[in-house]
Amino acid sequence: MTEPSQLPSGGVSRATWAVTDYDLAKTLNCGQAFRWRRDERGWQGVVAGRWVRLSSDGGLLRAETALPQAAWQWLEHYLQLGLDWPRVLRTFPDDAPMRAALAACRGLRLLRQDPWECLASFLLSATKQIVQIQTIIERLCQSYGARLPTPAGSVAAFSFPTPEQIASLCESDLRACKMGFRAPHLLGAARAVAEGRLDLEELPALSLEEAREHLKRLKGVGPKIADCVLLFGCGFPQAFPVDVWINRALRELYFRNRKLTPRQLGAFAAEHFGPHAGYAQQYLFHYMRTRGEQKLSG
DNA sequence: GCCCAGGTGAAGC
DNA sequence: GCTTCACATGGG
Numbered sequence: 001m002t003e004p005s006q007l008p009s010g011g012v013s014r015a016t017w018a019v020t021d022y023d024l025a026k027t028l029n030c031g032q033a034f035r036w037r038r039d040e041r042g043w044q045g046v047v048a049g050r051w052v053r054l055s056s057d058g059g060l061l062r063a064e065t066a067l068p069q070a071a072w073q074w075l076e077h078y079l080q081l082g083l084d085w086p087r088v089l090r091t092f093p094d095d096a097p098m099r100a101a102l103a104a105c106r107g108l109r110l111l112r113q114d115p116w117e118c119l120a121s122f123l124l125s126a127t128k129q130i131v132q133i134q135t136i137i138e139r140l141c142q143s144y145g146a147r148l149p150t151p152a153g154s155v156a157a158f159s160f161p162t163p164e165q166i167a168s169l170c171e172s173d174l175r176a177c178k179m180g181f182r183a184p185h186l187l188g189a190a191r192a193v194a195e196g197r198l199d200l201e202e203l204p205a206l207s208l209e210e211a212r213e214h215l216k217r218l219k220g221v222g223p224k225i226a227d228c229v230l231l232f233g234c235g236f237p238q239a240f241p242v243d244v245w246i247n248r249a250l251r252e253l254y255f256r257n258r259k260l261t262p263r264q265l266g267a268f269a270a271e272h273f274g275p276h277a278g279y280a281q282q283y284l285f286h287y288m289r290t291r292g293e294q295k296l297s298g
Numbered sequence: 299g300c301c302c303a304g305g306t307g308a309a310g311c
Numbered sequence: 312g313c314t315t316c317a318c319a320t321g322g323g
Contacts, residue, residue, distance in 0.1 A: 031304060125303095126303090126304085126305040126318090127302080127303050127305060127306090127318085128303055128304080128305095129302085129303045129304085129321080130303085131322090132321060133304080135321090175319085178319080178320060178321085179319080179320085180318075180320055181306095181318040181320095182318090182319080183319090185306090219307085220306065220307090221306085222305060222306050222307080223305090223306095224304075224305060225304090241304070242304095243304040243305075244302090244303075244305090245304065246304085261313075263312095285304075289304090
């Protein structure tokens with residue numbers, strides 16, 4: 001990572017970073033985050049309560065905000081620009097499935113998302129397709145988030161509703177966003193966080209097992225959603241969410257289609273994929289989902 | 299209509 | 312322990 005160069009113009013602020021092995025399109029569109037939208041100039045999203053447009057240009061990553069920025073740590077942290085990627089790569093097992101996934105998903109990175117948005121989003125993900133999760137979250141933000149400043153001519157943008165904002169609603173308010181049986185789960189999680197019964201900021205200081213148990217106290221949070229929050233929002237690189245795709249991937253690629261329980265798969269993953277198993281998981285997930293598709297440019 | 303989707307919890311063996 | 316099923320909603 002290099003220091004960003006900054007060129008203010010009007011209310012807008014811009015920055016540029018030199019990156020290697022960083023595929024913005026794959027990273028923003030691989031199913032770890034749900035709020036990024038492609039437009040003619042890049043990707044629009046909301047990070048740390050700010051509207052931002054990201055784009056890539058060869059080895060350069062560009063960012064544009066609606067308001068002046070005194071500093072960019074909030075975005076560098078989200079994009080994990082300080083990560084020593086070659087060091088992560090060296091921890092992966094050298095086997096045929098992993099080599100294929102790495103070749104197919106070159107440049108895919110993990111983001112460091114806000115833990116609350118991550119928890120709420122994955123609570124809404126249960127037995128939903130990614131496009132439908134995106135739609136539900138968009139309705140939630142438009143209905144109950146706060147309007148954010150955007151550049152002239154851009155479509156409206158909204159913050160992700162805080163735990164307090166959601167805690168003040170009732171179940172039918174949430175069901176109006178078409179989240180179905182997930183509504184009481186989201187409401188319960190929002191109230192637990194708003195009332196201080198769950199401290200998301202404390203989780204990174206705990207062991208993986210302790211943090212997982214804290215999250216699983218919430219109704220609607222099992223091992224899969226807990227590990228998504230720990231991997232994408234709390235900085236546990238060894239967390240390994242096992243969903244239908246990973247289940248399929250592991251069985252097909254490592255177990256010749258033998259049937260295994262999620263518990264057995266989790267144990268295998270922890271042993272086989274090493275200290276950054278979660279990164280390996282995201283490569284296998286994206287590899288399985290895009291296998292057979294024509295390569296998209298981004 | 300039927301089946302599936304980045305699951306979970308309750309109830310049945 | 313493991314298996315089965317309901318739970319909302321939308322798309323193929």
